[in-house]
Amino acid sequence: MSDRAGVLRCPSCGAPTAPEARECAHCRANLHPIRCPWCFGWTFTEARDCAYCGSQAAEEASAAACPGCREPLSTRSLKRARLSGCVRCGGVWADSASFRVICDDRETQASYLGEGSPLPAPAASDPSSSPIAYRPCAVCAELMNRFNFAGCSGVIIDVCKPHGVWFDPDELRRIVAFIRGGGMDVARAKEQSRLEHERRRLERAMDDRLRASDGFQSPGLDSVASARDLLRFLLDNK
Ligand SMILES: [Zn+2]
Ligand SMILES: [Zn+2]
Numbered sequence: 216m217s218d219r220a221g222v223l224r225c226p227s228c229g230a231p232t233a234p235e236a237r238e239c240a241h242c243r244a245n246l247h248p249i250r251c252p253w254c255f256g257w258t259f260t261e262a263r264d265c266a267y268c269g270s271q272a273a274e275e276a277s278a279a280a281c282p283g284c285r286e287p288l289s290t291r292s293l294k295r296a297r298l299s300g301c302v303r304c305g306g307v308w309a310d311s312a313s314f315r316v317i318c319d320d321r322e323t324q325a326s327y328l329g330e331g332s333p334l335p336a337p338a339a340s341d342p343s344s345s346p347i348a349y350r351p352c353a354v355c356a357e358l359m360n361r362f363n364f365a366g367c368s369g370v371i372i373d374v375c376k377p378h379g380v381w382f383d384p385d386e387l388r389r390i391v392a393f394i395r396g397g398g399m400d401v402a403r404a405k406e407q408s409r410l411e412h413e414r415r416r417l418e419r420a421m422d423d424r425l426r427a428s429d430g431f432q433s434p435g436l437d438s439v440a441s442a443r444d445l446l447r448f449l450l451d452n453k
């Protein structure tokens with residue numbers, strides 16, 4: 216951590232700057248305030264490092280657009296994962312590889328929930344206030360599928376399998392909290408008992424000839440052996 220951590224500064228001259236300032240009071244540089252998709256602290260499109268969490272602006276501008284507002288998203292990376300945020304609605308996009316990192320890597324999860332911005336995150340949207348809508352992928356604009364993450368988290372995410380996952384405000388925080396609270400183990404146990412139940416049902420229904428034959432395996436048990444596999448199972452099975 217540098218001594219500049221936690222203080223929002225003009226990316227042009229380094230003078231301390233108010234959040235949401237459109238112009239530096241010292242050097243008059245134009246500023247474009249955005250909220251960091253990692254910590255929700257204010258930063259500027261012109262600033263490389265987020266003053267709060269250290270996430271870094273992507274080298275090239277993002278081609279992705281917010282599935283809700285069609286605003287261009289701004290992309291920032293933290294360690295091995297990238298998130299893109301919409302300044303208008305506070306939603307967050309993760310490409311598929313980055314979402315896997317966030318689900319698998321405890322360090323990335325800790326930084327996401329941890330030493331972030333002192334500012335409150337955008338309020339969660341109230342799902343009951345709006346009708347269920349299928350939204351376009353931020354990359355290809357095909358309508359995304361909707362999943363209850365891990366089957367039992369209660370967080371409904373929008374997924375375009377080849378491209379990534381869209382999170383309404385607060386959804387990614389809830390998913391990370393779910394994983395950190397052991398939710399993937401619970402989901403795996405539930406999935407295993409569902410498959411076991413199904414296996415027993417099939418066994419009861421099978422005639423002796425089929426039961427005696429080689430090669431019968433319960434479907435899918437091996438495919439959910441770890442949290443990462445469970446995630447793959449979720450993303451690869453529609
Ligand atoms: Zn300045
Ligand atoms: Zn940040």
Ligand SMILES: [Zn+2]
Nearest residue numbers: 281284301304
């Ligand atoms: Zn938006």
Ligand SMILES: [Zn+2]
Nearest residue numbers: 352355375378
């Ligand atoms: Zn897509």
